[in-house]
Amino acid sequence: MYLLIPAAGLGRRMGSECLRQGFAQRNKLLLQLRSQPLITWTLLAAQAAHSIDWLGIIAQPSDWSDLKEILATLSLTKPVQLIVGGSTRQESVYNGLQALPAAAEQVLIHDGARCLITPDLFDRCAESIRHCPGLIAAVPVKDTIKVVDDLGLIQSTPDRRQLWAAQTPQAFNVQLLKQCHEQGRRQHWEVTDDAALFEKCGLSVRIVEGEETNLKITTPVDLAIAEFILQQRLGEGSGVRG
Numbered sequence: 001m002y003l004l005i006p007a008a009g010l011g012r013r014m015g016s017e018c019l020r021q022g023f024a025q026r027n028k029l030l031l032q033l034r035s036q037p038l039i040t041w042t043l044l045a046a047q048a049a050h051s052i053d054w055l056g057i058i059a060q061p062s063d064w065s066d067l068k069e070i071l072a073t074l075s076l077t078k079p080v081q082l083i084v085g086g087s088t089r090q091e092s093v094y095n096g097l098q099a100l101p102a103a104a105e106q107v108l109i110h111d112g113a114r115c116l117i118t119p120d121l122f123d124r125c126a127e128s129i130r131h132c133p134g135l136i137a138a139v140p141v142k143d144t145i146k147v148v149d150d151l152g153l154i155q156s157t158p159d160r161r162q163l164w165a166a167q168t169p170q171a172f173n174v175q176l177l178k179q180c181h182e183q184g185r186r187q188h189w190e191v192t193d194d195a196a197l198f199e200k201c202g203l204s205v206r207i208v209e210g211e212e213t214n215l216k217i218t219t220p221v222d223l224a225i226a227e228f229i230l231q232q233r234l235g236e237g238s239g240v241r242g
Helices: 012-020 038-048 061-074 089-099 119-131 174-187 194-200 220-235
Strands: 002-006 054-059 080-084 106-109 134-140 154-156 164-173 206-209
Touching: 002 038, 002 089, 038 054, 038 061, 038 119, 054 061, 054 089, 061 080, 080 089, 089 106, 089 174, 106 119, 106 174, 119 134, 119 164, 119 206, 134 194, 164 174, 164 194, 174 194
Parallel strands: 002 054, 002 106, 054 080, 134 206
Antiparallel strands: 106 164, 134 164
């Protein structure tokens, strides 16, 4: 199975943490979590997943030297290719799809900022995509959700039994996803994930239950929560070790 890791963003909401770690502005995936860059934890999970054979990291060339140092330290046994990132996540994934080996029939796409993913979730998504055209990891919504207008007035309350919070990995048939991206470029669609492109093209996307701990590291608070989760995993002697 082939894995693309979008890792080209700056993470502007991490501003205070960047300053604390001595950087005015940098890719948040290079920030430290338990003395390892965030991207390291994602790569270790991919290395431990039985299903993954090839990794593509989509990043800005300005980050490549740092990424190469990280990869040299990890000595992964699976091939890793660095791919030029775009100005948006959508552009980055498009670039990643073009860089896939010709033999790729299905692909997993996982945000590098979701660095607490387990190898098991990678493997479950990799197995499921062999039986459907597209899927996303997601978890049921626990909170009551309100639809609010521009004035801050509640318009409706959806039934939360039908609501799921999207995560990654997302996985797709490569040829179908390439077609969706090409149509999106022609139509000037702007989407926040690849499942939305699939949906706009009338293709079905299945849910694979994700993990509550598979949070996206976006703010310093998220980083603190991730620190606690990893502390629990490593303290119990389970999970991915650095």
